[in-house]
Amino acid sequence: MLLLSVAASVFVAFVSASPEEEKLLQSLLHDYSSITRPVLNVNDSLTVNLTYTLVDIDAVxxxxxxxxxxxxxxxxxxxMQLRWDPSQHSGVKSLHVPCDTIWRPDIKxxxxxxxxxxxxxxIVYSDGNVLWxxxxxxxxxxxxxxxxxxxxxxxxxxxxxxxxYDVSMVDLQIGAAQPTEFRxxxxxxxxxxxxxxxxxxYNCCENVYPSIEAQITIRRHGCRNLLSKALPVAALAALGLMTMLIPAPRAEIRLLVVTLLIGSALIIADFSDAPDSxxxxxxFNFQMILVLAxxxxxxxxxxxxxxxxxxxSLLEKLAGLVSSNEKSENLITNVEQRYHRTLDTLFSMPLTFVLVMSISLFSLLPLLK
Incomplete structure (x- = not known):
């Protein structure tokens, strides 16, 4: 059964093939050399038009x-060796030939x-033009x-x-611009x-060697990392500053919340797809963690x-200026509260400035680039 299937496929391929194209191809490749340059004069330079089209980026x-x-x-x-008159070959104007059977430029x-x-x-055309x-x-x-x-x-x-091949043998030129096929x-x-x-x-040779440089300019989609990495860390830093609104005598609760926020920020900021440099x-992540610290x-x-x-001791000296014990205790309490508020202010103001400036500058980076 398998042999019958193979025989049938070969028979269909043979029947569907154009006898005129097959005859023309055999005529063109008879005594054809795929090693030597296809020029009429050995001193002629063969012009090769080359264009690169980018389709996909696998990894960066x-x-x-x-x-x-x-x-x-x-x-x-x-x-020049692959030319024919279409009127003498049933109007055949082009042929599809295996690239290994014809001469090709050794492009690297x-x-x-x-x-x-x-x-x-x-694709070989009747006027001798080849497209590969x-x-x-x-x-x-x-x-x-x-x-x-x-x-x-x-x-x-x-x-x-x-x-x-140097420029005297193969001259590379930039081909026609191609439409964008980038996925x-x-x-x-x-x-x-x-x-x-x-x-x-080069030092080895007398003539120059031409080359074509395809320069690719790509831009990273920053919003993906902005939403998944930068904004969560900034939100945690802002929550850390908001803990300053909790009264200072509840410092244990404040400390516990900030510790949890620091741990969360370190987990979010540790991403493997970022460059090591x-x-x-x-x-930005360092500044946000600095705010939490x-x-x-x-x-x-x-x-x-x-x-x-x-x-x-300073509070006791201030309390000693007051004769009443009740007033002394109130004075100590007021001084302690002012001390805690001053301490919160000394820390909150610069940390808030760092937070606001870091978020603003980081958000403006796409416009500055």
Whole structure:
């Protein structure tokens, strides 16, 4: 049964194939060399138009300065050995041929040695023009700048060029602009994709080598980290300051609440997807935890005063100026209350300033970038 299925599929493929196209292809590839450049004169330079299209970003590793991308290359050139007159071949104007059977430029990625291009079909037109669009996947090395994380903008370039042909043999040019095919990414937005042409002379050779640089500019979606990381920590810091509204004699409750808030803030601020280097998010989290730490220290001082750790000699001297014992006790109580209120003020004002300024500046970062 299996043999019958295979035989039937082969028979259908044979019947559905165009005899004229098959005949034309055999005629074109007869005595065709896929090694030598397809030019009429050996001194002629073959022009190859090249364009890169970005489709998807698999990963961006800021710490290792590496980006993984998917896309395709569009290469076009003229093969003088692959021309025919459509009127003599039943009007056939193009052929789809395996890329391994014809000459191809040896394009490599200079800053991504492990890049891979699939062997797909190439389209050959009757005038000799060849269009080859292979899928392309690579890990590109580029310098990352994580300072403004999570509102950072990264610029990475894919440098493409011939590995062996200099400009006198293969001249790389920027091809026609292609429509954007970038898939929607949950973390990154494509800002721009630009192509630039360069020429470089190496010590080994006399002629220069052309290259095409596809510069990719991407922007991180900062709102995702803003809602999940920054705002919760800022809310916890604000709650820590609000504990100052609880009367100072209830310092045990204040201290317990602030301790729980500090623990929660540390858990939220500890996220693994952030860069290891110093960045705006780490600075913001540090400032929010600093606010909570200030509240913690203030409550510790309150608790020490309430439990007798404070030297009350000054209060006793002030109370001694009053003859009545009841008035002395009231004076001591008033002085203690003023002392607690002053202590709360000394801590609350700078901590509130740090909280407001940090939230304001961090929220304005997307506008400043």
């Amino acid at each position: 590793d800021v710490d290792s300065n590496e980006i993984s991308v998917q896309g395709w290359l569009q290469m076009g050139w003229k093969d 990625v200079y800053n991504g040695p492990d890049a891979a291009m699939d062997s797909t079909l190439a 669009v292979p899928p392309f996947k690579a890990n590109i090395q580029c310098e990352m700048k994580p300072l403004w994380y999570p509102f950072d903008v990264q610029n990475c370039s894919i440098v493409l060029g011939s590995w062996t 929607k990414n949950k973390e990154w937005k494509l800002v721009a994709l630009e192509h630039r042409r360069f020429e470089k002379k 110093f960045n705006a998010m780490s600075l 200030g509240c913690f220290l203030c409550n510790c001082i309150h608790l020490a005063i309430l439990r007798g750790g404070f030297d009350a």
